[in-house]
Amino acid sequence: MTENSPAAPPCSPAQPYSAPAVLDPHRARYAARTAGMTASEIRALFSVASRPEVVSLAGGMPNLAALPLQSLAEQTARIIEEDGLTALQYASAHGSPLLREQICDVTALEGIAAHPDDVVVTVGSQMGLDLVTRLFCDPGDVVVAEGPSYVGALGSFTAYQARVVHVAMDGHGLVPEALRAALRQAADAGQRVKLLYTIPNFHNPAGVTLAVGRRAEILEICRAYDVLVVEDNPYGLLGFDGQTYPALRSLDPDNVVYLGSFSKTFASGLRVGWVLAPPGVREKLVLATESATLCPPTLNQAIVSRYLATHDWQSRIESFRENYRERRDAMLSALERYLPQGCTWTTPDGGFYVWVTVPEGVDTKAMLPRAVAAQVAYASGTGFHTDGSGGRQMRLSFCYPEPDRIREGVRRLAGVLEAELAAGRDAGGNAGRALAGVGAHRARARCAPAPEVA
């Protein structure tokens, strides 16, 4: 007993707080899987990057400005008034039957013929990712993922002690030959590859899209090596020309688990996503949901359901798209204008991200504190790999800031890069020479003078 305080006063923010001890007294008690649990670089960044004077090109927050708040407020009020005893009560772990039907209408836009029974509603698609990993990965099992890959997925794989093998992409997404070689090598080494985790459309962080002509081949390779495909598709409806691509799930329903989300097409803070899975997997997912959260939040499902039923949600997605296209254009023209020679970047035709490769000799992870000092933040490429690579890459997000802020952020970033390259030259390094990088499409000539942003 260290304390007995039955009549302790309520705490208040003014109450002094003793910082955590350097040595956690519970450290010998943790499970082995916690060894890989460390704060992601991106998370560590959020606290500094959220200072208003910093232009954050680091986060992946959707821009919600186009949401019809007034009408959402009224509809949500009506749900609580008219159906609150249901909307505020526990419900099925499987998810609301009506919402699961509506989700099938959404996925039909990408060519998927699904049955509502095979949809499991999740607390964001992150939960789908976590539970799919829970179902399939024993410690030591291999997950093949693009290099770079989504940091939240890598976190889940690590949390279940899976090993990640990265496979190369080019400007057309995952390279089939590289996938085949990786699977052959794993098989030869006696490794058990359980999943291919892939983001085929408007990749996070690479900003590229898997060519339609590669899709069947990739599915065939996975079939041949007995690997289940996990298709993560949060950005699929955010193609800047309104284009969509056939979902992998539409091409091989029995060997693809599809992860979907309303975070980018409606509202991230509601945390409503889904998994579309073959029947046996879906049944296990429902059981896993019960262990994880009993059920997804009921009110949130009702809000999404009402929104889909009463709003022209496809037009709304169109305004999201236009908004992101404008920002993508602002970023690409600023990159073209400001970035030093030798930098290359991808040209996304949808989604949130540009993937930049910097000249040899620049270390994007080491440079980050200097960028933040210059009031611009990005996500260094190392966070998107589990093998230490990505040191010459960075992810720039154009989803959230206003176009002027994006331009100013890129201008600041260019200044930091110039300084970094100059320091490298001074030190006799070899910065500024090479061109390299996955999916790098273009390089530019010289850095223009820097205007001030109002």
Add this chain to the structure above:
Amino acid sequence: MTENSPAAPPCSPAQPYSAPAVLDPHRARYAARTAGMTASEIRALFSVASRPEVVSLAGGMPNLAALPLQSLAEQTARIIEEDGLTALQYASAHGSPLLREQICDVTALEGIAAHPDDVVVTVGSQMGLDLVTRLFCDPGDVVVAEGPSYVGALGSFTAYQARVVHVAMDGHGLVPEALRAALRQAADAGQRVKLLYTIPNFHNPAGVTLAVGRRAEILEICRAYDVLVVEDNPYGLLGFDGQTYPALRSLDPDNVVYLGSFSKTFASGLRVGWVLAPPGVREKLVLATESATLCPPTLNQAIVSRYLATHDWQSRIESFRENYRERRDAMLSALERYLPQGCTWTTPDGGFYVWVTVPEGVDTKAMLPRAVAAQVAYASGTGFHTDGSGGRQMRLSFCYPEPDRIREGVRRLAGVLEAELAAGRDAGGNAGRALAGVGAHRARARCAPAPEVA
């Protein structure tokens, strides 16, 4: 490739659905941990028990009738109107700072002096349970839990391949000597006991409360055996006389992880709970939350926060309590009136549940289909154990149905039990003789004639 349907029509509920194949083609791919994932008996029950003609004494749904729906609707609308771009956006995995402060005010009612930094908001306390198990339990580690214990906790322990060792309770809760013996035995056997999982107040399913005089002793035993205590306390403010008990966490903050929930004191469908943990554990919980769901739903936290800030929530809990006390009284008097001789049951002074022990020779699991045929449902005791025991027990929930329905349900149950005992006597069995059971307080004389319920 089995199908290529880029222009597939949206599905509809009328669309025929082929049932899952008997053999799941993915069965060889699952992780070892899925072996223990099976539908709980209680879940299997929900579908039949939810038919309107069945009186369900099986579920644990809180009765939300006392919620001020009109005012909740208005306040929620205001949150979305005035602060929607924040409330519908991603937020911190740690949880809303304001809500974490308010949670400290709530836990202060049970003697806990907590700092908001040590509170982690979760998607219901089930998620807290899941993540705490994730942090501490390697496969084969032992979790000590009361016998019987909460079915959702047993599900989480099983999902992480922990072994559950049940420890006996009596009418005053967990028996310290039994705990000490179990820990000694585990130590002698070289087992690694990681957690004591306990529900000290108004136990689910046993309906008993851990005597205040036992609390320090139980904490000392856990300290002596280097076992972390997980205190699950969803019902602590639902004592029928307004009484509260000192939380274990208040007596030993450094060795207790406390799980709290707004599901029983506000609204279960919002899925807002919390973990209060020592700093090292809390930091890992935040990381685990990021893997699990990125962050808890933002809007839901804002709704709870606004409710706590603007409503007299303590008076509201008082109406919940009165409602449950009335139902508890209805159940106890019906048990007294109807149940056959030889049945015993606990007398809860808070919470949702009565734990009934039936005479020897009756198997509550085998009897369940016959009870459902007689239009009453309960949860058989075996679901609350991992060791097969509980066959002579059942959990009766009084939280949700109206008092008249409770009485009618118990009357029907009594009829089924009488028939069961008569069949046992006819078969020369020894039903109807013994008195037994954990926490059993009283037995009654004879079954009164059965009135009809309007």
